[in-house]
Amino acid sequence: MKNKWFIKWLGYVKVRIEGRGAERFVNECVRRNLLVWDVKKIADETLVFCMLLRDVKKIKPIYRKNECKLYFIGRYGFPFWNKRLIKNSGFLIGFLIFFFGVIAMSNMVWKIEITGAKPETEYILMKELDKMGVKKGKLQFQMPNVEDVQRHLTDNINAITWAGLEVRGTTYHFKIVEKNEPKKEKEQRPQNLVAKKEAIITKTFVEVGKPVVLKNDHVEKGQILVSGIYGNEESPTIVSAKGIVYGETWYTSKVDVPLKTQFQVYTGNVYNEHFLKFGDTKIKIWGFQHDKYKRSRTESVKHDVKLFGFTLPIAYEKDVVREEEEANREYTEKQALKVAKEMAEKELKKKLDEHAMIVSDKILSKEVEADQLKVTLHYTVVENIAEPQPISESDIQGD
Numbered sequence: 001m002k003n004k005w006f007i008k009w010l011g012y013v014k015v016r017i018e019g020r021g022a023e024r025f026v027n028e029c030v031r032r033n034l035l036v037w038d039v040k041k042i043a044d045e046t047l048v049f050c051m052l053l054r055d056v057k058k059i060k061p062i063y064r065k066n067e068c069k070l071y072f073i074g075r076y077g078f079p080f081w082n083k084r085l086i087k088n089s090g091f092l093i094g095f096l097i098f099f100f101g102v103i104a105m106s107n108m109v110w111k112i113e114i115t116g117a118k119p120e121t122e123y124i125l126m127k128e129l130d131k132m133g134v135k136k137g138k139l140q141f142q143m144p145n146v147e148d149v150q151r152h153l154t155d156n157i158n159a160i161t162w163a164g165l166e167v168r169g170t171t172y173h174f175k176i177v178e179k180n181e182p183k184k185e186k187e188q189r190p191q192n193l194v195a196k197k198e199a200i201i202t203k204t205f206v207e208v209g210k211p212v213v214l215k216n217d218h219v220e221k222g223q224i225l226v227s228g229i230y231g232n233e234e235s236p237t238i239v240s241a242k243g244i245v246y247g248e249t250w251y252t253s254k255v256d257v258p259l260k261t262q263f264q265v266y267t268g269n270v271y272n273e274h275f276l277k278f279g280d281t282k283i284k285i286w287g288f289q290h291d292k293y294k295r296s297r298t299e300s301v302k303h304d305v306k307l308f309g310f311t312l313p314i315a316y317e318k319d320v321v322r323e324e325e326e327a328n329r330e331y332t333e334k335q336a337l338k339v340a341k342e343m344a345e346k347e348l349k350k351k352l353d354e355h356a357m358i359v360s361d362k363i364l365s366k367e368v369e370a371d372q373l374k375v376t377l378h379y380t381v382v383e384n385i386a387e388p389q390p391i392s393e394s395d396i397q398g399d
Helices: 006-010 022-031 053-065 080-089 089-106 119-132 146-156 335-350 393-398
Strands: 012-018 036-043 046-052 067-076 110-114 158-170 173-176 191-194 197-209 224-227 242-258 261-277 281-286 294-308 310-332 357-369 371-383 386-390
Touching: 006 080, 012 022, 012 053, 022 036, 022 053, 036 261, 046 053, 046 371, 080 089, 080 393, 089 294, 110 119, 119 146, 119 158, 119 173, 146 158, 146 242, 191 242, 191 281, 197 224, 242 335, 242 386, 261 294, 335 357, 335 371
Parallel strands: 110 173
Antiparallel strands: 012 046, 012 067, 036 046, 158 173, 191 224, 191 386, 197 242, 242 371, 261 281, 261 310, 294 310, 357 371
16 A cells, blocks of 8 residues: 555454455455455455455445355554553553653752852852742752853852852752952062053052152053162162052043944744654644744753653753844934943943043044944043062162
């Protein structure tokens, strides 16, 4: 047969017919367009053949007209499988409940372990995990992913500097690094404080050492600001110079801002699709009712199914589909200049320490070229320009 799967779906029977009218019976079936195949003669006046289950009722008139006996010796296909399935449904349901029960228990969180945290920090962690929905007795499918848990704990608990999560079977194991009290500074070697860049001095706060520059002095990179050598020339005092020296420094920034921009934005429409994955095969199990968006972005979250610590070739995947639409943005030259200044200042602040202060800015040049505003800005900054420089033996002797 050309379409064996279709035949199996409809169901078919294997028939043995005995008697002088056996061949006439088969020929009559063919004349009446009943599908008959695999016809074999196994003895005198005995034939074996296959026919569709739906045609069995149609052979009664033919059977009565011919001198023969009919026996059904085989039943095949989906209708018979389904009948057996219904007959043994109790056993099947019990097996499925047991199987999925074992899988569910193997994918639950039964234990949460925390190492590296003090009892008070551990208490705070457990409360935060409970807020996130990370708790014993829940399926791992229902939990946030590992990266989100780690990031949330690190961002929201001030007492820790890092949180690591490792999933070991049914156990969530957290490794915590707490913030330590600042350690006492070790005894430092003799050093000067020198300028790390060209500047004009604005303020000096010297804790240890001898200041060698005054307010409004112009200094070059590498010039000594606070000396760690002072006192009597014959037997000088040598210390590790400490202090802060603020200086006026200068930065130049170049920024290009497109006047016309085309980009994708979310509309707020969203739907979820749920899949079971068997190896590379992906079968949708929920989320059929939604129409496809013309433009969309899909975020996928995959959860592997585990059994006794082993990852099965089965996975659950949830796809979040968000609708997007095309948006156009146009700036006037004035608006683009404001954006350029904000961008330049933001980038500059990344280079500066937290105590630095931008005191002024100036536009050196601006021009529109190829639908872009090109801006060059000059910034004046007051920042700590001092950095340590070890004192060598030659410095001591030279002094």
